[in-house]
Amino acid sequence: MKLKKVLLTLSLFISALSFAQQVEKEVLFTIDDTPYYTDEFERVYKKNLNLVKDDSQKDLNNYLDLFVGYKLKVKKANELGLQNDKKYQNELRAYRAQLSKTYLTDTKVTEELLEEAYERSKKEVKASHILFMVDENATPADTLTVYNKAMDVRKKALAGQDFGKLAKEYSEDPSAQDNMGDLGYFSVFRMVYPFETGAYNTPKGQISMPVRTRFGYHLIKVNDVRDNRGEVTAAHIMILKSKNASKEEQAKAQQTIEEIYQKLQQGEDFESLAKQFSEDKSTAAVGGKLTKFSSGELSSVEFEDQIFALNTPGEYSEPFQTKYGWHIVRLIEKHKTKPYVDLKEEFENKIKRDERSKLIIASMNEKLRKKYPIDKNEAVYKKVQKAVNNNVYENTWVLPENMEDYNETLFTINNEKKVSAESFLQYVQSHQRSPLSVKPVSKYTDALLENYIDEKLNIYYKDNLEREFPEFGIVMEEYRDGLLLFELMEREIWEKAKNDSIGLEQYYTNHVDKYQWNDRVEADIYSSTDKNIIKQTRKFLKKGKDAAYIKEQLNKEDKINVIEKEGTFEIESDHILPELKKYKEGVSKIVNDDKYYYVVNIKKVLPSGAKTLEEARGRVINDYQQYLESNWVDELKKEFTVKVNQDVFKKVKKQLQQ
Numbered sequence: 001m002k003l004k005k006v007l008l009t010l011s012l013f014i015s016a017l018s019f020a021q022q023v024e025k026e027v028l029f030t031i032d033d034t035p036y037y038t039d040e041f042e043r044v045y046k047k048n049l050n051l052v053k054d055d056s057q058k059d060l061n062n063y064l065d066l067f068v069g070y071k072l073k074v075k076k077a078n079e080l081g082l083q084n085d086k087k088y089q090n091e092l093r094a095y096r097a098q099l100s101k102t103y104l105t106d107t108k109v110t111e112e113l114l115e116e117a118y119e120r121s122k123k124e125v126k127a128s129h130i131l132f133m134v135d136e137n138a139t140p141a142d143t144l145t146v147y148n149k150a151m152d153v154r155k156k157a158l159a160g161q162d163f164g165k166l167a168k169e170y171s172e173d174p175s176a177q178d179n180m181g182d183l184g185y186f187s188v189f190r191m192v193y194p195f196e197t198g199a200y201n202t203p204k205g206q207i208s209m210p211v212r213t214r215f216g217y218h219l220i221k222v223n224d225v226r227d228n229r230g231e232v233t234a235a236h237i238m239i240l241k242s243k244n245a246s247k248e249e250q251a252k253a254q255q256t257i258e259e260i261y262q263k264l265q266q267g268e269d270f271e272s273l274a275k276q277f278s279e280d281k282s283t284a285a286v287g288g289k290l291t292k293f294s295s296g297e298l299s300s301v302e303f304e305d306q307i308f309a310l311n312t313p314g315e316y317s318e319p320f321q322t323k324y325g326w327h328i329v330r331l332i333e334k335h336k337t338k339p340y341v342d343l344k345e346e347f348e349n350k351i352k353r354d355e356r357s358k359l360i361i362a363s364m365n366e367k368l369r370k371k372y373p374i375d376k377n378e379a380v381y382k383k384v385q386k387a388v389n390n391n392v393y394e395n396t397w398v399l400p401e402n403m404e405d406y407n408e409t410l411f412t413i414n415n416e417k418k419v420s421a422e423s424f425l426q427y428v429q430s431h432q433r434s435p436l437s438v439k440p441v442s443k444y445t446d447a448l449l450e451n452y453i454d455e456k457l458n459i460y461y462k463d464n465l466e467r468e469f470p471e472f473g474i475v476m477e478e479y480r481d482g483l484l485l486f487e488l489m490e491r492e493i494w495e496k497a498k499n500d501s502i503g504l505e506q507y508y509t510n511h512v513d514k515y516q517w518n519d520r521v522e523a524d525i526y527s528s529t530d531k532n533i534i535k536q537t538r539k540f541l542k543k544g545k546d547a548a549y550i551k552e553q554l555n556k557e558d559k560i561n562v563i564e565k566e567g568t569f570e571i572e573s574d575h576i577l578p579e580l581k582k583y584k585e586g587v588s589k590i591v592n593d594d595k596y597y598y599v600v601n602i603k604k605v606l607p608s609g610a611k612t613l614e615e616a617r618g619r620v621i622n623d624y625q626q627y628l629e630s631n632w633v634d635e636l637k638k639e640f641t642v643k644v645n646q647d648v649f650k651k652v653k654k655q656l657q658q
Contacts (some may be wrong), residue, residue: 027645028648028649045656088483095483099476099479100472108556110351117350118188118347121188124226125199127179128163128221130167132147153219157221163181185295198218205222223612229294229308233292233306237260237288240324242536257327274288280638361458372457376411378413385408388428399425413456513610517608517610517611519606521604522604524603526601536554538599
């Protein structure tokens with residue numbers, strides 16, 4: 001989550017992994033004599049020119065001010081020593097490790113992984129699992145204990161015991177208490193790679209051997225395999241279900257969805273009904289239309305199954321209930337599984353992000369050996385071999401007492417990086433925990449040395465990515481600064497805005513004119529496609545009849561002629577409230593909008609006025625944060641000396657405006 005926040009914070013400043021044409025750089029400005037150059041400013045501006053919506057940020061003078069402010073914050077963070085924080089350093093190392101994967105590619109291995117992923121994507125596997133947790137770095141003994149436990153449970157399952165009950169009893173996946181280990185259907189890239197492989201390699205109805213992932217060991221039971229259902233574009237009408245809803249409220253929700261369904265059967269338009277009655281605010285305004293999604297992507301299996309059961313565009317389901325509420329779904333379009341050529345780029349990006357990348361890294365070892373020559377000192381290596389004995393097989397081998405004698409170069413990488421015999425012996429000692437089953441000991445030492453060379457080659461290559469790939473260095477520098485900025489902003493601005501109740505209230509009081517309600521009404525809105533029905537509705541309302549009475553009189557013979565919605569609505573800004581000439585207490589005249597006729601029973605008119613702090617809290621906090629940040633940047637400009645080279649800036653503006 002933090003990584004996402006950091007990347008969001010950096011949206012104005014992070015660079016692409018490809019360079020624009022290189023230009024000669026000059027000092028654009030200094031902060032306390034620290035220079036900042038034109039090439040960085042130009043690159044960042046060009047990168048973000050089409051991303052920012054605020055035209056003021058496209059203005060070069062304003063953008064320079066933003067950029068200077070950004071650098072001031074980073075400088076302040078460094079002065080406060082935030083770069084020395086262990087948490088910051090760990091996160092930076094983790095990001096560098098993640099980013100470096102982009103450069104650890106092998107075309108042949110990548111292509112094989114792509115083809116495998118595409119073949120798997122044609123199918124969906126329905127599986128259950130039992131998780132036995134074990135740390136990635138656990139000792140062999142601890143690992144074996146967990147493995148044996150998994151095998152014991154597997155024997156029980158093979159003997160006929162119910163897998164779901166075993167999952168509930170033994171699985172260390174907390175969700176197993178509710179779902180009994182059932183993971184539903186999934187396809188490629190939905191699970192970690194070893195688990196995915198275990199599931200796809202296990203025949204339907206069978207139980208896998210224990211599968212090791214970074215979480216531990218899994219027993220996987222494949223319950224079903226089916227063709228991938230592809231993707232769908234769909235719409236829905238939703239009536240929310242409150243967690244604490246009374247029986248009466250639950251019954252009303254069900255009645256409402258059933259009334260809407262009857263109106264659909266009477267020929268009324270799905271999109272119009274969704275706009276009027278759907279309580280999913282994110283989709284109601286667009287007629288209930290959902291973003292295209294694939295099978296297994298949503299959190300509700302029932303919802304997906306209802307949609308994928310529809311075959312004809314325009315077809316809609318009967319009302320059904322999920323844990324979120326009541327729904328009616330309508331199929332807009334079914335999209336078939338994409339061909340390989342269309343999925344290749346998407347899959348390649350996914351492969352770089354998941355555990356398949358380890359296979360690519362392994363294939364890179366051979367290429368690195370060709371790229372960087374290894375010069376091994378055979379005389380020193382013979383001395384090392386004599387120091388290693390058969391005790392390594394018993395995990396009892398110890399380092400020689402005279403380790404200073406091994407402070408010699410064992411091998412050199414790329415005529416530059418020297419690796420000592422001492423460090424290799426320490427590697428041998430540490431790897432006794434998981435020794436290779438190679439004998440005699442001389443061959444064991446040879447095998448360890450090859451592994452050690454591969455490890456050191458990878459380290460050398462990764463350590464020099466900034467030199468090998470200048471664009472990598474730029475991204476790392478900007479991420480490093482952005483991460484510092486995030487930590488600083490969280491401490492100086494965001495937390496203060498949330499916790500400074502007095503300051504927040506004062507800001508709200510001083511800017512209360514920004515947080516205003518429009519004129520509102522408390523009302524019942526009645527609608528129908530039949531004008532005569534609305535005329536009768538209006539007569540009943542004039543006589544003081546309520547919604548239940550009106551529906552009883554007008555909705556007959558299983559036909560929904562009129563439907564109502566009650567609530568508080570903002571005049572001129574709420575799409576549900578029809579436009580009236582006057583908004584006053586009482587029953588309105590009949591109004592027509594498209595295919596529908598409306599009458600509104602206004603119970604109370606609420607004039608425009610200030611929202612309370614609680615009603616506007618989210619927006620007030622956001623505005624207060626921006627206010628604090630703006631003032632803070634002004635203070636930083638006083639704390640540090642900023643000098644802009646105006647002549648250079650003029651040249652930059654001229655070049656960027658061409």
